[in-house]
Amino acid sequence: MKVLILVLVVIAALTVIASGVWVAVALIHAICPPRQSPPARGSSPDAQEPSDDRSGA
């Protein structure tokens, strides 16, 4: 029981750190988006799949 409490606290701390890393990656993508390669010959933007439920936009 005594060890379990400390182990749970350490797991919580590591999960918080992991969340920070996840958001950091998303942040880097948002402020420095990867360069998109030019569309392949023969493909058109119309051929791309539409995104899901963007209602309200």
Next chain:
Amino acid sequence: MDTVLSGAAIAVYVTLLVFVALRARAAREFEDFSVAKRELPLALIFGSIAADYIGPGFSIGFVGRGFKSGFLFLAVGLAYAVQNIFVGLLVAPKLRQLKDCYTLGDAIGQKYDRKCQILAGVISVALCTSFSAVMISAGSVVLDDIFGLPRWLSVSVIAVVTASYTTFGGLRASVITDAFHFVLFALLLPVTLLYALLFHFQGGAASFSQQAFAATADGFSSTPTIQIIGFVAAFLLGETLIPPYANLALASKTTKVSRNGFILAGIFSTLWFAVMIAIGIVARTVVAGDTKQDYVLLSFVGSVMPHAGYSLLLVALVSIVLSSLDSLLNAGAVVFTQDIIRRFSKLPDALALKAGRYSTIIIAGVAAAAAVFVPSVIEGLLACYSIWAPAILPALIFGLWLKAPRPLAGILSMCTGTLVAVTFQFVLPTLVNVPAIIPALGSALLAYLFGHCLGKTNSGT
């Protein structure tokens, strides 16, 4: 050497913040300014919600509570997680589905009528300004601690820095900088805990659990049951869908992102509270027992971390305040423009954007002036919570779920909730021995029921 390292830490933080804010780019349309074109992905929505709710109360406050009451407040904090998960499951996707909706007032206006939207707008702007005043006050305390600035100057610095990037970048800048701040404190504070456990805590798991049990027992014996009920009510309802969160629900890329963002943020809150309370428990072996709750975190980090680490923590605390403040300023400005100005005049998009920017500056100015008079951060926050939930939640939630909500019910519930909350919070605080939020919420629900029975549907008026 220590001073150089501290200065370098703060300089790196400011440089990174400026870089991130500049990369967020200026908003060019009102839809960009208000809901970031509804393009925000899950990680940014999650990070921004978490950065918004982790203010001084959920960091400094929870460490102090852990120091005095052990895991008692983890149980209270569970109410907050439950609230976020329920919002994610039941409310956020429904909000996101509404078309042409920029604010909670828009949602209320679509479900009830124009008068309800304006009333919701006035309440939201007043609450956003009050919340902002509390945040500016909290930030100025931290700046005073770092630089020893006079109060008026630290208040001005916090207000000007935050208003500057929020004015130009709108919601997108707010969310991007929130994510940056979230990363900072989600890394720095757990690392502080692990560092202290590894290098400064004597006695291992047995000593930790002994301290935790002793503090929790102290907490239960020194906190009256009615006070615990009041805390649970405030955590469960007080911050539910305040305008910054509602804007994030509306700005999500999809309804799924909107739902999952709130659910993840709810789960994360429990982990965060556990970490903050654990820091408080570890601090019991390091910090003097008579230390005031609000100073436990600063004293603890000052004792166990190298000087540069202490400076980094102060930076993290400033970032905690800024991340809550920018969202409040943006939400207040969007609500003022959309729910009040645009209800009286048909503004084209460019003028609406301009109005949003000026509103941000005005709200920041009013909040900065009011910040000097905020008596205490926790008291200020609890006062805002006591008014928000009774004033808005019954009208909003019934409006989203009932097939034909009645405008009279919306108006009565918002007016009654606000008046009863203000009366019990400020005018007659000792009249009943329960937190103001409970009688105010009860009255608002009764008023809603009364209005629903007597009123006509929107189409019938």
